Amino acid sequence: MKQSMDDLYLFVLTVRHGGISAAAKHYSLQRSKVSRRLQELEKALGCQLLIRTTRKIELTENGRLLYEQISQPLTSVSQAANLLTNQHHSLQGTLRIAVPAALITSNLFTSLLEDYLERFPDVLLDVVNSQESLDLRRENIDMQLLPKGVKVTNEDYVQQTLLRFPSCLVASADYLHSHAKITELSHLYEHPIMVSRYNMTALPDDLKIRLCSDDLGLIQHMAASGKGVALLPVSLLQGALESGELVAVLPKEKFTDIKLTLIYPSREFLPEKTRALIQLLRSRFTESNIKHSV
The missing domain is CATH 3.40.190.290 (D-Maltodextrin-Binding Protein; domain 2)
Incomplete structure (x- = not known):
């Protein structure tokens, strides 16, 4: 029988918290369920791990060997998972955005980036110059701005028309x-x-x-x-x-606008720092904020 990683983690928690009841509370499970899963782990491994008494638990020799081998790796896995979760939800770290050279020189875009950096001082903005659609996931880029009409590398990416440049x-x-x-x-x-x-x-x-x-x-x-x-x-x-x-x-002539498209990989796994910039782009890059006449 194959042992469960969840059951191994429950075993580590039980040892660290000094009892099944404390581990159950930490894991938000019923005590009886934790006890049953520990029994299933012992059955899968073919040996007894814990000596259960009314007040506490004790490790068998096999239990001590198992705990020594897996406690640190599982802690590292848990810390790594927490790090990713915190990074996803925090307004810090690096945010990479690809934009065409034409936009980099725009006062409107420069002003927007200045506003973002002032609001979120713990975010490092990495602005990449690109005229063509990039594979954002493979190139580790959070979002891209492109003139509408440029073929997007991955049609599954979210695409939103943000702005019309008269x-x-x-x-x-x-x-x-x-x-x-x-x-x-x-x-x-x-x-x-x-x-x-x-x-x-x-x-x-x-x-x-x-x-x-x-x-x-x-x-x-x-x-x-x-x-x-x-x-x-x-x-x-x-x-x-x-x-x-x-x-x-010919100031009275009207010419076809250049439409700007925002592209990002997914709505589901959108980090907060990326979401904040998207919201700022939507609020700033709207037709009402652009003068249509000269």
Whole structure:
């Protein structure tokens, strides 16, 4: 007969607490059930482990040998299990999040991370730059943010559309002063255009695309340097527009939004530190918090 690990643990508890009644209380079981399971363990091992008296228990020689061999390993197993449970429910440890480079440079995202770190000072944020979907479980990443449309590696992962980034066309004032005027969409055919792969389909076909990059900061820099007209998310541009570094082009035109998707492995085994960031993302990354006009 094969011995049960639970019964071995009950045996250790019985010895440590000095009696069956105390072990039963610790394990939230009836005394008679603990006694029966210890008898089943003795039967499975083929030897007597305990000498039972009215007031206490004593170990037989076999019982002493068994206790010496298994008490420390079982304690280590119990401590390891408690450590994992505490880590899952606590707001501490490392939280790894993968985001595209375009989002890292966003003031909106930077502000959110600052808020999270201030609220939860015992969490270490590890921000990984990734433009493609990752296998989160295998790469030990807690969550990922990606533009909608990027194929997710594992379709079983939770996927939630968090945010729509409205976009607008911009160029430097010097560029606009020295090039043909732009008063309607058809005029864009006369200008070099800079886009990301996430929003290039929002523009008319056959435009002269001079730069396509996942790095929105690079596109913004090139636009500010007078290299052409760029299509960029409004949230990234607010500072440059207010300072005059960039000027809105065709501000009344509406372009397809870039949609941001939140991806994480499972709702069931969600650590509290991850849940807290998800809640913050949902509260901050909503359309009501993004300016749709410039």
